[in-house]
Amino acid sequence: MGPSRQEIIRVPLGERAYDIVVGRGAIEEAGARIAALGARTVGLVTDGTVADLHAARVSADLEAHGLRVAAVVVPPGEASKSFGQLEAICDALLGAKLERGDVVLALGGGVVGDLAGFAAAILLRGIRLVQAPTTLLAQVDSSVGGKTGINTARGKNLVGAFHQPSLVLADTALLDTLPEREMKAGYAEVAKYGLIGDAGFFRWCEGHWREIFAGGPERDRAVAQSCRAKAAVVVRDEREEGDRALLNLGHTFGHALERAVAYDGARLVHGEAVAIGLALAFRFSSRLGLCPREDAERVAAHLDSVGLPTRIRDVPGAEAFSAADLLAAMGQDKKVKAGELTFILARGIGRSFVARGIDRTEVQAFLDAELARRSS
Amino acid sequence: MGPSRQEIIRVPLGERAYDIVVGRGAIEEAGARIAALGARTVGLVTDGTVADLHAARVSADLEAHGLRVAAVVVPPGEASKSFGQLEAICDALLGAKLERGDVVLALGGGVVGDLAGFAAAILLRGIRLVQAPTTLLAQVDSSVGGKTGINTARGKNLVGAFHQPSLVLADTALLDTLPEREMKAGYAEVAKYGLIGDAGFFRWCEGHWREIFAGGPERDRAVAQSCRAKAAVVVRDEREEGDRALLNLGHTFGHALERAVAYDGARLVHGEAVAIGLALAFRFSSRLGLCPREDAERVAAHLDSVGLPTRIRDVPGAEAFSAADLLAAMGQDKKVKAGELTFILARGIGRSFVARGIDRTEVQAFLDAELARRSS
Ligand SMILES: NC(=O)c1ccc[n+]([C@@H]2O[C@H](COP(=O)([O-])OP(=O)(O)OC[C@H]3O[C@@H](n4cnc5c(N)ncnc54)[C@H](O)[C@@H]3O)[C@@H](O)[C@H]2O)c1
Ligand SMILES: NC(=O)c1ccc[n+]([C@@H]2O[C@H](COP(=O)([O-])OP(=O)(O)OC[C@H]3O[C@@H](n4cnc5c(N)ncnc54)[C@H](O)[C@@H]3O)[C@@H](O)[C@H]2O)c1
Numbered sequence: 001m002g003p004s005r006q007e008i009i010r011v012p013l014g015e016r017a018y019d020i021v022v023g024r025g026a027i028e029e030a031g032a033r034i035a036a037l038g039a040r041t042v043g044l045v046t047d048g049t050v051a052d053l054h055a056a057r058v059s060a061d062l063e064a065h066g067l068r069v070a071a072v073v074v075p076p077g078e079a080s081k082s083f084g085q086l087e088a089i090c091d092a093l094l095g096a097k098l099e100r101g102d103v104v105l106a107l108g109g110g111v112v113g114d115l116a117g118f119a120a121a122i123l124l125r126g127i128r129l130v131q132a133p134t135t136l137l138a139q140v141d142s143s144v145g146g147k148t149g150i151n152t153a154r155g156k157n158l159v160g161a162f163h164q165p166s167l168v169l170a171d172t173a174l175l176d177t178l179p180e181r182e183m184k185a186g187y188a189e190v191a192k193y194g195l196i197g198d199a200g201f202f203r204w205c206e207g208h209w210r211e212i213f214a215g216g217p218e219r220d221r222a223v224a225q226s227c228r229a230k231a232a233v234v235v236r237d238e239r240e241e242g243d244r245a246l247l248n249l250g251h252t253f254g255h256a257l258e259r260a261v262a263y264d265g266a267r268l269v270h271g272e273a274v275a276i277g278l279a280l281a282f283r284f285s286s287r288l289g290l291c292p293r294e295d296a297e298r299v300a301a302h303l304d305s306v307g308l309p310t311r312i313r314d315v316p317g318a319e320a321f322s323a324a325d326l327l328a329a330m331g332q333d334k335k336v337k338a339g340e341l342t343f344i345l346a347r348g349i350g351r352s353f354v355a356r357g358i359d360r361t362e363v364q365a366f367l368d369a370e371l372a373r374r375s376s
Numbered sequence: 377m378g379p380s381r382q383e384i385i386r387v388p389l390g391e392r393a394y395d396i397v398v399g400r401g402a403i404e405e406a407g408a409r410i411a412a413l414g415a416r417t418v419g420l421v422t423d424g425t426v427a428d429l430h431a432a433r434v435s436a437d438l439e440a441h442g443l444r445v446a447a448v449v450v451p452p453g454e455a456s457k458s459f460g461q462l463e464a465i466c467d468a469l470l471g472a473k474l475e476r477g478d479v480v481l482a483l484g485g486g487v488v489g490d491l492a493g494f495a496a497a498i499l500l501r502g503i504r505l506v507q508a509p510t511t512l513l514a515q516v517d518s519s520v521g522g523k524t525g526i527n528t529a530r531g532k533n534l535v536g537a538f539h540q541p542s543l544v545l546a547d548t549a550l551l552d553t554l555p556e557r558e559m560k561a562g563y564a565e566v567a568k569y570g571l572i573g574d575a576g577f578f579r580w581c582e583g584h585w586r587e588i589f590a591g592g593p594e595r596d597r598a599v600a601q602s603c604r605a606k607a608a609v610v611v612r613d614e615r616e617e618g619d620r621a622l623l624n625l626g627h628t629f630g631h632a633l634e635r636a637v638a639y640d641g642a643r644l645v646h647g648e649a650v651a652i653g654l655a656l657a658f659r660f661s662s663r664l665g666l667c668p669r670e671d672a673e674r675v676a677a678h679l680d681s682v683g684l685p686t687r688i689r690d691v692p693g694a695e696a697f698s699a700a701d702l703l704a705a706m707g708q709d710k711k712v713k714a715g716e717l718t719f720i721l722a723r724g725i726g727r728s729f730v731a732r733g734i735d736r737t738e739v740q741a742f743l744d745a746e747l748a749r750r751s752s
Contacts, residue, residue, distance in 0.1 A: 083459060083462075083463040086459075087459040087528075090459075090528060090534075090535050091528055091529060091530065094528060094530035094531070094534050094535075095530060118498075121537065122494075122498070122525075122535050122536060122537055123534070123535060124534060124535075125523065125525060125535075125536045125537055125538055126537070126538065147501065149498075149501060152463075152466060152467055152470060153467060154467065154470035154471060155470070158466075158470050158499070158500060159466050159470075159498050159499060159500075159501075160498060160501045161497070161498055161501055161502070161537065162501055162502065
């Protein structure tokens with residue numbers, strides 16, 4: 001249970017460098033490590049579900065290390081990534097007299113991480129942030145890399161900041177309470193790292209996904225490997241001006257689907273959208289003659305065996321979608337440059353690349369073909 | 377009228393370096409210079425007063441250079457530095473489909489600059505900002521240095537971001553329409569640069585303030601010299617971790633007074649609060665035996681001859697203030713470190729320094745003495 005079970009991954013971002021602590025029990029180091037950062041007050045932001053399950057223990061540990069805790073609990077769910085909740089958090093933490101040397105601790109999934117991270121970025125023009133991700137998605141993706149933000153009526157994550165954490169505590173034991181659907185959703189991002197640039201890791205995932213879900217040492221290994229993969233990309237391109245776009249494999253299609261269901265998590269959670277997006281990106285690559293058809297089929301087969309959706313028709317209510325609507329939804333993405341679409345495509349498993357200036361008519365024809373499958 | 381009348385000051389902040397163009401007619405370069413930045417759409421943010429006086433001309437110039445203009449007009453006044461207006465600006469500019477390569481143009485005083493600058497900092501996680509300051513205060517202070525932000529119920533500027541502009545266009549001719557009270561308020565910041573570190577500039581100001589107000593070449597010189605002074609400090613300490621605090625000369629007292637009138641601009645505008653704060657900082661320094669009494673008197677005499685307030689009793693309703701309340705109001709400042717007060721004090725005109733760990737009882741006794749003067 002002790003520190004010996006944990007792996008520490010360094011993200012070497014110069015003066016913004018930080019450690020990711022991965023393993024069962026990592027959260028038990030929160031008090032000691034945050035006290036070591038020199039903070040006096042901790043703005044603990046979490047959501048209602050995580051608060052009930054895990055917050056009391058974390059709070060007690062922080063207090064045992066002489067830290068004052070100011071807790072803010074937001075409602076669970078994507079809708080909390082709003083200006084309203086952002087203001088409420090800022091107000092509560094300023095009311096608790098957080099000072100510049102203090103720390104915001106984001107204890108929760110990607111929603112809490114993005115929202116609390118953004119609050120940390122703008123409170124007193126920026127105070128330190130510690131991420132304690134409690135979903136698989138947050139542990140392997142959102143807590144690492146410094147992207148924070150909220151949604152607006154115009155789209156997801158359109159307002160935010162780059163604000164690197166000072167520390168990430170990825171306690172894989174916290175995932176034991178995660179609903180299976182959320183676990184699967186996060187798994188899509190794990191598989192993504194293999195698909196982007198590490199065919200060996202994807203193969204290992206195909207062989208070990210059951211142990212990752214069950215919580216054996218394979219889970220720690222998968223989280224650590226994912227963090228390393230993400231950190232490597234972030235270090236190459238912190239502000240997403242080039243290479244970092246690779247991490248969007250599956251996301252351009254995925255975001256369009258999330259928009260098509262108006263971010264209704266009951267119909268589609270983010271990771272499910274990514275899973276469909278990954279399958280679509282490979283099928284689109286294959287259709288363009290870039291990637292062997294077998295690779296596209298292997299991607300879909302693996303996601304399918306895990307229980308993830310891989311087709312647009314898997315989305316409840318997909319009958320109502322049109323290629324034109326999905327295309328329009330893509331156009332509103334931040335990834336648009338001067339009106340052209342940028343996709344992450346693949347030459348094969350582990351061989352993804354940034355494809356700029358993709359022709360809209362190609363995409364439309366592909367989506368039409370995919371949508372036609374829904375009646376098959 | 378041409379570029380020959382303008383002075384260009386470079387702020388050498390590495391990859392965030394930018395130019396400040398100072399002089400009559402600088403705003404006429406907006407279209408050409410923003411087009412040269414590669415933007416296609418300009419999010420023009422201004423307030424109602426400035427919109428009526430100057431925005432049409434600027435818009436026309438932008439459009440003449442092939443730029444699409446998406447204009448957002450906020451109500452004039454400090455109350456616009458709010459989460460509500462921030463959200464409204466983000467929403468309007470996202471609705472106008474601003475992209476990453478586009479630019480926010482802040483045309484207005486410090487309120488517009490801080491608010492629109494903050495919007496630029498968080499829109500799509502940061503797009504470029506051009507500051508076109510239209511008040512003296514904004515030209516010599518708020519438009520340079522990258523501090524942006526809004527107010528909350530807990531205090532001023534407690535939420536914001538460091539976001540350097542890509543360009544500052546300080547057109548001194550725009551000040552011709554500025555009400556005299558606002559001109560004076562901005563002048564307090566001009567004098568401040570002399571008081572911080574340039575006794576010669578302060579002496580020059582004593583001799584030339586009338587020409588600065590009248591709009592002669594002395595105005596351009598005063599603005600340019602102020603920008604140089606501010607830029608020098610910002611370059612030494614971009615994130616306000618040390619030296620930059622010098623710019624807060626007069627501001628710790630000033631902010632407390634602004635809070636005491638609940639930011640009611642009818643009673644006290646920011647620059648007036650700063651003028652009183654400057655006089656108080658010198659009198660406090662003199663009381664502590666740090667600074668010759670003659671210097672403190674000279675500071676007050678100059679501000680007084682310009683028509684600026686220099687005593688707490690000059691604030692309408694000052695009868696209701698207490699030293700304890702003012703002290704409490706200071707304690708909530710961002711400049712608090714671990715509960716101690718930091719003041720900028722002076723050893724004489726042009727010889728200011730950061731004084732940390734100032735004893736609260738000393739401050740309280742000084743404020744009591746100052747408040748006792750109100751009945752004299
Ligand atoms: N910043 C980034 O780089 C980045 C990357 C990817 C995704 N994201 C964002 O992340 C968000 C999605 O994150 P998410 O999938 O973690 O969603 P989430 O934060 O909403 O968590 C999903 C659900 O699981 C619950 N939960 C969290 N931890 C739990 C635990 N240990 N046990 C039981 N229940 C638990 C939550 O209360 C919530 O209901 C999206 O808003 C997305 O935009 C950000
Ligand atoms: N970011 C920084 O570093 C920094 C530094 C100092 C002050 N500030 C902020 O600046 C703000 C104060 O700025 P301000 O004094 O410019 O106030 P302001 O922006 O409210 O402008 C003052 C008034 O002048 C009007 N006005 C502006 N330009 C005009 C013109 N050319 N002709 C006629 N009227 C004009 C405005 O409509 C407003 O009513 C405060 O919010 C303060 O916190 C920021």
